Amino acid sequence: MDGIWSGLADLIWPPVCPLTGTRVSGHGLLSEPGWSALTFLDAPCCHVCGLPFAYPGASGSDSLHACAPCLARPPLHDGARAPLAYDDHSRGLVLGFKHGGRPEWVDRFAAWMAMCAPDWLAEADALVPVPLHWRRLWSRRYNQSLLLARALGQRTGVPVEADSLLRRKPTPSQAGQSAGARRRNVAGAFFVARPESVRDRQLILIDDVLTTGATANACARQLKRAGAKSVYLMTLCRVVRTSDATI
Ligand SMILES: [Zn+2]
Numbered sequence: 636m637d638g639i640w641s642g643l644a645d646l647i648w649p650p651v652c653p654l655t656g657t658r659v660s661g662h663g664l665l666s667e668p669g670w671s672a673l674t675f676l677d678a679p680c681c682h683v684c685g686l687p688f689a690y691p692g693a694s695g696s697d698s699l700h701a702c703a704p705c706l707a708r709p710p711l712h713d714g715a716r717a718p719l720a721y722d723d724h725s726r727g728l729v730l731g732f733k734h735g736g737r738p739e740w741v742d743r744f745a746a747w748m749a750m751c752a753p754d755w756l757a758e759a760d761a762l763v764p765v766p767l768h769w770r771r772l773w774s775r776r777y778n779q780s781l782l783l784a785r786a787l788g789q790r791t792g793v794p795v796e797a798d799s800l801l802r803r804k805p806t807p808s809q810a811g812q813s814a815g816a817r818r819r820n821v822a823g824a825f826f827v828a829r830p831e832s833v834r835d836r837q838l839i840l841i842d843d844v845l846t847t848g849a850t851a852n853a854c855a856r857q858l859k860r861a862g863a864k865s866v867y868l869m870t871l872c873r874v875v876r877t878s879d880a881t882i
Pocket residue numbers: 681682683684685686701702703704705706
């Protein structure tokens with residue numbers, strides 16, 4: 636019966652690659668050109684924020700090298716990783732997930748995320764999604780960070796703490812804003828509603844895209860003030876070139 640319904644659904648909504656628009660054999664799949672257009676991030680990278688170094692060997696033989704921005708202004712979280720570069724190609728995938736009601740992609744995203752920081756996930760006590768203000772949740776119908784956290788939690792067995800960190804004000808969209816404007820935007824936007832749920836715990840903050848890190852820092856500040864032992868950040872994508880920081 637399921638086969639009949641999914642066959643019917645495929646007739647009405649034929650599965651297409653979200654990157655190329657061409658037909659694929661099932662929903663949640665990419666075409667071959669779509670796959671090869673994506674940039675998956677790998678070592679060598681900054682051991683703090685995961686920014687890939689420009690060429691192999693740039694980090695030397697020592698894997699504990701930080702990039703210049705992390706040395707100049709260390710983030711408030713303990714480290715960040717993302718499987719995918721945010722660029723012209725992955726943008727379609729992320730925006731489709733964020734605004735276009737494509738939650739069917741979430742399991743695949745979680746699988747990619749699970750592969751990029753297995754050590755952190757093995758040690759983590761809880762996954763904390765970056766919260767949306769209820770007003771934005773109302774208009775968007777779902778919080779993409781919560782969907783990612785739930786899928787990652789299901790895959791790894793790490794519990795999700797969805798109501799520990801909350802957003803007190805509906806911050807305006809960060810799209811196209813400078814790092815300073817983003818910092819001001821999110822200052823005071825988050826608070827920890829249940830400090831006992833984060834105290835002395837190793838947490839992984841979950842978001843869809845790491846751009847300037849302003850949101851992650853604002854969240855990490857509150858979680859650490861409430862007593863979190865560590866706060867790592869995992870996102871689906873991260874900006875690698877500042878010219879891509881338009882989301
Ligand atoms: Zn870095």
